[in-house]
Each structure stands twice: as structure tokens, then as C-alpha cells.
């Protein structure tokens with residue numbers, strides 16, 4: 001079986017930390033070319049733009065997008081126009097409208113598309129989903145607090161319009177919860193705390209509910225330089241389920257549970273490989289819709305300027 005020849009656009013932090021190692025570890029893929037505006041990727045042909053890669057580079061079957069969300073829509077459209085399968089990092093686009101258009105364009109082109117909500121592939125998520133399927137949910141508490149200076153050093157785009165600020169990691173928690181719950185969520189209220197010198201929030205409190213009035217609360221903090229916290233606690237009539245470390249750890253009533261041994265990005269690429277084989281797609285919009293709605297209804301509180 002010939003490997004899927006893969007191009008990658010945006011050889012930055014997550015491409016270096018996660019995508020390229022996961023691609024190299026999966027024999028179903030062969031990374032053959034990179035288009036990036038920063039440092040080149042060793043061992044493959046490098047180009048300064050996707051257009052140049054498509055025009056002058058080696059043949060590719062699929063393209064992975066690891067650029068910032070701003071401008072990504074046009075890049076993915078370029079790949080779709082060339083008939084390529086696409087794997088798109090989260091958040092899929094800078095706006096909900098762009099992401100909705102990509103879903104349609106993937107369908108029209110008859111290729112496979114994946115919105116890579118990587119946290120949905122964390123080791124504890126599948127077991128959590130199985131346990132919750134037969135339980136009576138009463139409330140959900142999300143606490144997602146990390147250090148932007150550690151995870152996005154010098155990345156000005158995250159504070160600019162379309163960059164989402166604290167929702168860039170926070171959307172991962174929303175992607176997990178929307179994957180675990182049976183019904184869609186709606187944003188009831190939100191408070192966004194925006195630094196004087198930024199266009200996007202550094203912290204946020206969100207109150208959500210589903211059609212059965214399940215109480216879902218989220219606290220996001222991007223300036224949390226100590227004891228980082230990525231936890232989701234779901235109280236049920238039958239007991240308390242807790243995901244910690246971004247979904248890597250699962251406990252029920254305080255007792256640790258068996259989880260998958262596969263890493264997030266290995267699972268992401270295995271899923272992409274399966275979508276291509278099955279000639280289908282997986283492009284969920286709900287996490288991005290919740291972020292958009294948080295921006296719609298969120299009150300804004302100005303806080304002190306942020307300096308990297």
C-alpha cells in the first residue's frame with residue numbers, strides 16, 4: 001500500500017512538537033514537502049508558500065495545516081481547489097462562517113477533511129464517553145488554566161482579531177465536553193477579561209446549558225504560570241467523573257481508571273488515515289460555535305496590559 005504523500009503548511013511550534021513526530025511514526029503517511037514562513041523543516045522540500053509547493057513541489061495527496069487561524073481559510077481553499085485531502089488544526093478558521101464554508105467545499109470536492117480537535121483524542125476521553133453514556137448528568141465544571149508564555153512564546157497572532165486569546169486553549173475543553181455530551185450546548189452568559197493592549201481575552205468565565213438545562217460552567221485563564229490545570233468534572237446521579245491533564249487522566253469517584261496508551265496526535269493521524277480510506281470527513285463546528293457565541297454575548301472587562 002502506497003503511503004499518503006503529505007504536505008504541511010506552517011512549520012511552527014505545534015508542527016515541530018507534535019505533527020511531524022506523529023507523521024514520521026505512522027507508516028501510512030510520508031511527509032514530502034513543507035510550506036512555511038519561518039525556519040525550514042529538515043529532510044523534505046521546503047517552500048515559502050502553499051502556492052509554490054502546489055506548483056513546483058512533489059506530488060501530494062493531502063495537506064496538514066498548522067498555521068495561525070487568521071488566513072487559514074484561503075490556504076485550505078487552495079488545497080481543496082487542487083483536490084487534496086485536508087487536516088486542519090484547531091480552531092479551524094478565524095470565523096464560523098469560514099469553517100462552515102470549508103465543510104461545504106470539502107463535500108463538493110469529494111475529498112476527506114478533518115477538523116483536528118486534538119483534545120478529543122486524549123487517552124481518557126473514549127473511556128469517559130463510554131461511562132457517561134448510561135449516567136444521569138447533573139453538572140459540568142471546566143477549569144482550563146495555562147501559561148501562554150510557555151505554549152505560545154512570542155506569538156502575537158493569538159492576541160489579534162481572529163486569534164481567540166484564551167479561547168485558543170479553552171476551545172480544547174469545549175471540544176472534549178461537546179464530544180462527551182449527548183445534546184448541543186448553548187452559551188447563556190460569558191465574561192471576557194481583555195488586556196488593554198490586546199484584541200482577545202486573557203481570561204473568561206462562561207455559563208452554558210443544554211436543552212435539558214444541564215449546568216455547564218467554564219473558567220479559562222491564559223496567564224496561569226504555575227500549577228497549570230486542565231480539568232473537567234462531571235457530577236452525575238451515579239457518581240463523579242473527572243478528567244485531568246487535558247483528558248490524559250480519568251477518575252471516577254476519585255479512583256483512577258484505565259486509559260488508552262496512544263498519544264493525541266498519533267490518534268489524530270490514524271483517524272485522518274481512516275477517513276481517507278473510508279472516503280469520508282469529520283468536521284465538527286460546535287466548539288467554534290460556542291466560542292463565537294461567547295464573543296457575541298460576553299461582557300467585556302478591561303484588565304492590565306499583557307506583555308510576553
Ligand SMILES: NC(=O)C1=CN([C@@H]2O[C@H](COP(=O)(O)OP(=O)(O)OC[C@H]3O[C@@H](n4cnc5c(N)ncnc54)[C@H](O)[C@@H]3O)[C@@H](O)[C@H]2O)C=CC1
Pocket residue numbers: 009010011012013014015035036037038039048049050066067068069071075089090091118151152155168
Ligand atoms: N502552541 C501550541 O501548544 C498548540 C497550538 N495549536 C494550534 O496550532 C496552530 C499553530 O499554532 P503554533 O504552532 O503554536 O503557532 P506558531 O506561530 O508557532 O506557528 C505558525 C507557523 O505558521 C507559519 N505561517 C504563518 N502563515 C503562513 C502562511 N501563509 N504560509 C505558510 N506558513 C505560514 C509561521 O511561519 C509559523 O511557522 C494554532 O491554530 C494553534 O491553536 C494546537 C495545539 C497546541
Ligand SMILES: O=C1O[C@@H]([C@H](O)CO)[C@H](O)[C@H]1O
Pocket residue numbers: 146151152168169172230246
Ligand atoms: O491547542 C492548544 O493546546 C494548548 C497547549 O498546547 C496544551 O494545553 C495551547 O495553548 C493551544 O494552542
